[in-house]
Amino acid sequence: xxxxxxxxxxxxxxxxxxxxxxxxxxxxxxxxxxxxxxxxxxxxxxxxxxxxxxxxxxxxxxxxxxxxxxxxxxxxxxxxxxxxxxxxxxxxxxxxxxxxxxxxxxxxxxxxxxxxxxxxxxxxxxxxxxxxxxxxxxxxxxxxxxxx
Numbered sequence: 001x002x003x004x005x006x007x008x009x010x011x012x013x014x015x016x017x018x019x020x021x022x023x024x025x026x027x028x029x030x031x032x033x034x035x036x037x038x039x040x041x042x043x044x045x046x047x048x049x050x051x052x053x054x055x056x057x058x059x060x061x062x063x064x065x066x067x068x069x070x071x072x073x074x075x076x077x078x079x080x081x082x083x084x085x086x087x088x089x090x091x092x093x094x095x096x097x098x099x100x101x102x103x104x105x106x107x108x109x110x111x112x113x114x115x116x117x118x119x120x121x122x123x124x125x126x127x128x129x130x131x132x133x134x135x136x137x138x139x140x141x142x143x144x145x146x147x148x
Contacts (some may be wrong), residue, residue, distance in 0.1 A: 004119040009068035011113045012059055012125075017077040018072045018106055019056035023049050023103070024085045029095040037092045048099065048139065055132060062128055078106075082109065093147055100143040103136045 033041045054112035060070035071077060078085075083102050090098065110129040117125040 008116045017058045017081040020077045021081045021083045023052045028086045049105040103140050
């Protein structure tokens, strides 16, 4: 059981880092998006970074609740994130694809997290993961539709 708890702590911490990096990337996209989709995407990226900021906090607080210690500095985030930092010159379409892919990667990791949390009967963490997957899946679907 201790091993599963340690793995769960690591996974939650990675997601804290992922949400921090994603928050920054979404700001980048919000500021630098250009073209005919500017108004739509400028607003959408802001909506998404607000949502990601909420998740960032929820995941850190969940980790604290179960005895973990969330990383809380940029150096630490960059050491454990699964996400790549943003490149400067992206088209609007590339920005949308990047967010789509990042959300998908996080969803895959959360699915692994569900298995870990179930092993130690941590239903609250399972619930957090399931709710987040559902939220991100909806965005993945919409971002896919947008880029078609």
